[in-house]
Amino acid sequence: MSFASPNSAATYAKVGLETSVAAADPHRLILMLFDGALLAIATAENALQQGRVADKGRAISRAMDIVSSGLRASLNFSVGDELPNRLAALYDYMIARLVHANLHNDPAALKEVSRLLGEIKSAWEEIADDPAVASRNKFAA
Numbered sequence: 001m002s003f004a005s006p007n008s009a010a011t012y013a014k015v016g017l018e019t020s021v022a023a024a025d026p027h028r029l030i031l032m033l034f035d036g037a038l039l040a041i042a043t044a045e046n047a048l049q050q051g052r053v054a055d056k057g058r059a060i061s062r063a064m065d066i067v068s069s070g071l072r073a074s075l076n077f078s079v080g081d082e083l084p085n086r087l088a089a090l091y092d093y094m095i096a097r098l099v100h101a102n103l104h105n106d107p108a109a110l111k112e113v114s115r116l117l118g119e120i121k122s123a124w125e126e127i128a129d130d131p132a133v134a135s136r137n138k139f140a141a
Helices: 008-023 026-049 053-072 083-104 107-129 131-136
Strands: none
Touching: 026 053, 026 083, 026 107, 053 083, 053 107, 083 107
8 A cells, every 4th residue: 555646756846846945055057957958958868859849849848938037037147258148159159059959850869959058067167166267156046
């Protein structure tokens, strides 16, 4: 006999994610956004390969939302540095490539955005490994 409802695992996972977000520092939150976008793109690639068009569209929309409303929105343009502007332009390019991938079922565009996000994420991970650098990070809000 099971006392767990069918939605228990999903509810538990959601609570775990919300707890992780609430406990995370700003640098970790950015890394979580990268992870979410990369997962959404991987989901879209899988759905595309399997011909699940609606799932592909939802996953690409999720990735676009994370890039635009998460990563791009977290940039701090008041630092007077060129890097936030360059990242904003790169995020805009990624969004355009995701739109293209969705409209044209283009796995190469998905892979390109995944690669670009992975490269930026790697740089953020290196910053996170150096507490002195992470504490001075001024490019994210």
